[in-house]
Amino acid sequence: MLTQHHRLYFTPHNPWQFAGRMMIQTPDGRIFAKYPPGMGLLAAMLRLLGGAKAMYLVDPICTVLACLVSFFLFRQALGNFMSLMGVIWLACNPVTLTYANDANSHGAALCFTVIGFWALLSWWRRGGSLRAAIAGLSLGFCTWIRYTEFLWILPLMVVLLMQCRTQRRPLREYALAIGGFCLPVGILAGIQWLSFGAPWKTGYSFCKEQTGFSWHYFIGDPAGLPPRQGNWQTVMEQFSNLGLFLLFPLAIVGMIRLFFSHAKFALVLACWVVPSAVVYMFYYWAPTNVDTTGYLRFFLDIFPALILIALWMLDLAMGRDRVITAITVGVLTLLGAGYNLYTMSPRLLQAFGSKLTLSSITQTVESTVPKGSVVFGDEQLCNYLNAIGGYHLYSINLFDPGAFKFFQGEIDVPGPHGLQVARARTYRNLVGYKDSAGQWQPLPFYRLRLQEIKRVDAALAKGRKVVFVLRTRELRQYVPIEPRELTTRTIATIDAQGPGNSMHPLWMAWFKPTGRLVRRWQRLQARQNLVDQWAIVQISPAHPGGRKVQTSAVTK
Structure with missing residues (x-):
């Protein structure tokens, strides 16, 4: 925000627009970190x-x-x-x-x-x-x-x-x-x-x-x-x-x-x-x-x-014996620092793989998706793309059936907590509705999907490119498929990165594929099923003449 807008806040275009959980919204609608x-x-x-x-x-x-x-x-x-x-x-x-x-x-x-x-x-x-x-x-x-x-x-x-x-x-x-x-x-x-x-x-x-x-x-x-x-x-x-x-x-x-x-x-x-x-x-x-x-x-x-x-x-x-002091402190440092490095290496390798994957996805998005486009992705990816700037972002987590339960829980928590209650209430109101008894209930899945389609329609009506950046196993759940109205096309795929399968040349030069740390990473990867594939899917109107934006279908 400082380099692009020269200020410490932004004002969202609509309440569905992505803003990270570490952000807060003031009464006048501005969002700050x-x-x-x-x-x-x-x-x-x-x-x-x-x-x-x-x-x-x-x-x-x-x-x-x-x-x-x-x-x-x-x-x-x-x-x-x-x-x-x-x-x-x-x-x-x-x-x-x-x-x-x-x-x-x-x-x-x-x-x-x-x-x-x-x-x-x-x-x-x-x-x-x-x-x-x-x-x-x-x-x-x-x-x-x-x-x-x-x-x-x-x-x-x-x-x-x-x-x-x-x-x-x-x-x-x-x-x-x-x-x-x-x-x-x-x-x-x-x-x-x-x-x-x-x-x-x-x-x-x-x-x-x-x-x-x-x-x-x-x-x-x-x-x-x-x-x-x-x-x-x-x-x-x-x-x-x-x-x-x-x-x-x-x-x-x-x-x-x-x-x-x-x-x-x-x-x-x-x-x-x-x-x-x-x-x-x-x-x-x-x-x-x-x-x-x-x-x-x-x-x-x-x-x-x-x-x-x-x-x-x-x-x-x-005491005064410098040799004994040097040996004792050296051995103690070797034990302490060595223990720290040994215990932290698997975690650092796992974090390295996750960051490398996000970096690869971000680079692919920048090279295939023009600035000003609308991007749907998970919260972590939206945080990365938000730091880069230039995209209109929506978190798929907001269109998940479990979103209502999460935001309702944040509202009900007394005392201090990470997510601002006012923002949690706003999101709860977006993904829920009041029943005849005045109790809040989650929107059915089809109505969440209609809200998602409305965001897509509005972007297409303005001539913006719309893409979903998701794991391939999540495409069916989140990407709207309307054969008569919308078409989907995969424009890029990205394999999950990590020292165990796709290593940076500098990393390869330091840790050989047969190295102990890499074997530990591979075992960790196998246990946690970290190998995954991502896809960038573009949403387009099915007919060259465009698609009429449907707004009545999503009225609560």
Whole structure:
């Protein structure tokens, strides 16, 4: 939207038009993303430089840069060898690996957090206007990526206050640090004011997620229906088993021990770690599966601090013998990083195959379907095509018989949840009707199909090309077939991509077809039946003279 329409919202042409679940609709009909605009801004900048595909480089570039700068961050308290081990721990962390290539906000947030805290700690030690400005701007810009990173104001203020009392710097350095933080935060507050009516109101408020924090989520409810595990327990389990395997106990002990050796430094790190961790332990969304990184991603920005503390504690415990320290830390890093890579490889391979399939489909759509056409596809594909822009999109999920039950369930859920209730109600009204008793009921399948045909008719009447992009097994269910009125023609087919069957040359050069990881992928693929074929089917009028749009047939 930024590069094509130069704004942060769009207004749908009709209520059936696709808008992702992470979008919210204001009372005046405008649709915004509920997350802050920083990630979109970074993607727009890369798009201007390298086209639509370059948008997906934001997280890979930011993650690599975060790992690079983390070495200098760790050097503020550790030696070269321990700092290098810290980089390995951060780079091989399951959460880092998962979101380094996920077109999500976490890689970018990690990057600017690491840069900001490196500059802040470096300015604390050495001073300098440039370091002060980088610290303030980087930490402030983090709020453009994730709202909760406003908490970085706490360690920033602690450093500034301690610096005032111990070793005064020129006033311009304090002004640069504070002003650098306040500038992006102030601009963001202005954007929120114009978009949502108040500087403190975010898109998450429309889903009650902005206030989705409660003591109830922290302590859990074992007697509830269903029973809910406390978030504090979830954090402990997931950090120990997946997030910071082997390091988490050292980080906890090290945080306490650091206060006895370097109280001021410990206070700064505590202000970095504790508020952010506590906030998300009170958050409503916390899946308890120990094998998922979904909840741990909220804590990724504090991982560098925890890794630094754990390695400092390990270095302290090893004593002055550098050889023993190097061997011990090296073996521990080998075990921890190796375990992380081993456990994450199948998941990363599966994600790689899924993304490769979507990339192939998107490229085929761009080469065969002109911009301005109407495209029907599933939600994931619509999200990809929506990022590219230029197409009128409709999600086939909205025309599925199960859509009514889903949206009705979203309306009935009390408290915070991912999909905006107002949007869920709008969609429920589209795919349902009120019976004689005033109760909402789902539309019969044939009426959903008629609604779909109406969208097709309207597009054809305007001279637009209409295509369905679906798995071949879904064509009969979703593609309208009216032999007397409409014709269908398959204009392209795409095989599902993945390391097990269709591999990129660079991937082939690194992992041979007989490699262990590829065999693991093939076994996983066989178990989950991931091999599939997609088709692009064009819908056209059966007669050259065109088709008269039927509107009365779909009247409720």
